[in-house]
Amino acid sequence: MTKRKTTGTKAAALAKDALRLIIPHFASNAELARGAKIFTRGEGCYVYDVDGKKYFDSFATLLTTVCGHCRPEVTRAVTEQMNRLEFFPNYVDTFTEPLVELARRLADLMPGDLEVSFFVNSGSEANEAALKMARQYHVERGERQRHKFIARRDSYHATTLGGTSVTGLSWFREYFEPLLPGCLFTNAARLRDCPPGTDPAEYGRQCLRELEQLILFEKPELIAGMIMDPIPGSNTGFPLPPPRYLEGVRALCDKHGILLIFDEVQTGFGKTGKWFACQHWDVVPDIMTIGKGFTGGFIPLAATVTTPKVAEVFRRGPGTEFRSGGTYGGHTVACAATLANLDIIEKEHLVENATRTGAYLKGKLDRLAAKYAIIGEISGIGLLWAVRLMADGKANKPLDAKLKVGSWIRDWCYRNGMILRNNGDILVLAPPLIITRKEVDLVVGLMDKAIGAAVKEFDL
Numbered sequence: 001m002t003k004r005k006t007t008g009t010k011a012a013a014l015a016k017d018a019l020r021l022i023i024p025h026f027a028s029n030a031e032l033a034r035g036a037k038i039f040t041r042g043e044g045c046y047v048y049d050v051d052g053k054k055y056f057d058s059f060a061t062l063l064t065t066v067c068g069h070c071r072p073e074v075t076r077a078v079t080e081q082m083n084r085l086e087f088f089p090n091y092v093d094t095f096t097e098p099l100v101e102l103a104r105r106l107a108d109l110m111p112g113d114l115e116v117s118f119f120v121n122s123g124s125e126a127n128e129a130a131l132k133m134a135r136q137y138h139v140e141r142g143e144r145q146r147h148k149f150i151a152r153r154d155s156y157h158a159t160t161l162g163g164t165s166v167t168g169l170s171w172f173r174e175y176f177e178p179l180l181p182g183c184l185f186t187n188a189a190r191l192r193d194c195p196p197g198t199d200p201a202e203y204g205r206q207c208l209r210e211l212e213q214l215i216l217f218e219k220p221e222l223i224a225g226m227i228m229d230p231i232p233g234s235n236t237g238f239p240l241p242p243p244r245y246l247e248g249v250r251a252l253c254d255k256h257g258i259l260l261i262f263d264e265v266q267t268g269f270g271k272t273g274k275w276f277a278c279q280h281w282d283v284v285p286d287i288m289t290i291g292k293g294f295t296g297g298f299i300p301l302a303a304t305v306t307t308p309k310v311a312e313v314f315r316r317g318p319g320t321e322f323r324s325g326g327t328y329g330g331h332t333v334a335c336a337a338t339l340a341n342l343d344i345i346e347k348e349h350l351v352e353n354a355t356r357t358g359a360y361l362k363g364k365l366d367r368l369a370a371k372y373a374i375i376g377e378i379s380g381i382g383l384l385w386a387v388r389l390m391a392d393g394k395a396n397k398p399l400d401a402k403l404k405v406g407s408w409i410r411d412w413c414y415r416n417g418m419i420l421r422n423n424g425d426i427l428v429l430a431p432p433l434i435i436t437r438k439e440v441d442l443v444v445g446l447m448d449k450a451i452g453a454a455v456k457e458f459d460l
């Protein structure tokens, strides 16, 4: 006997059961009150809903589909792997061919000497593993007391409790406190926060002085690691750091024996116009976490990648092994899909396209900013861009948040065939790296119309 009754059209029945039987991740009851959106098909930068309506996905399916949807190259690789061996775990002493192949590939691709990988299923798990790796690294080296972490205000790192503890956005934390003890926050160090009249390089030095004061106050010998995203993500509109900030953080971590962890879950794999964001400053962390675009959205996979210097402490003999793991980490078919995804990025020169088409997109956004007074700031790099709506951009005066102008624009775009991400009054663009100039014209054209309609609607 089945408990499930479907009535009406298939689409209506799916929507009804979606609302009844599923808790979506970071659910929004306000959005859900208007119904469930159900997607059934994807192709390139487009997805189709259950009614067959086509949408341009300007947020690359939560920043994952760098090569676009449904690439036959990936389907082939996955099918072949499925037919040979769908899964064998990376557990104790067992490995699979695509897993080793992928580890080799990463060792070549990652900056500096980041070449030893611990494979997991999500960006959150990768950051969770990075925190554990940093803690155990110090234990193995006889500094068990190093347990604290420094993170940045306003940065998101994970949904797990450890990762939430180093997430500097109160919305993600408030229901789960008290969190992990010893997680400390330094300033967000954004170029955009540099006070008018202050030299940006001096602002960078100020941020570093604040960081060192925190380290000294909290005692360096108690600090295990610093976790940061070299370019923070869509939540805050991809703000760039002040000049020489990353270099300064690296130097402070070296000086005080602190492991530096870069979270490149969002910024990795070409989106910034380099394979990894930290390559814009030539700064290499001790541990880097990757996810999202790594596997191109095909099958979940993420990794915590470190240097031989860190990995060596876990290989000193029985009992020193890194004590973490999970059933599906480094899933065989996910590795095959990811290898095919990386092949496409390389063959189609998508990292270069992020720079080239990203510059074209930025030019068009600048023209939009010149047209609309409510556009206060355009921030970002490569193919990651954010448009900040403001009541008065020059006076840095925000819009009345209660108006929800950003959400109104997002909904307008959705009705007109484009998925646009907004975070309050920040509109975010992070399209697949295969985006063409023609598609950029489509995206900015729709934004132009949507912003124009919002100006009229709210009399801005």
Ligand SMILES: Cc1ncc(COP(=O)(O)O)c(C=O)c1O
Binding pocket: 122, 123, 124, 125, 127, 156, 157, 158, 159, 229, 233, 263, 264, 265, 266, 291, 292
């Ligand atoms: C910078 C950053 N780190 C970590 C994560 C967590 O990744 P996941 O959602 O795959 O767990 C995200 C997800 O949005 C992210 O943007």
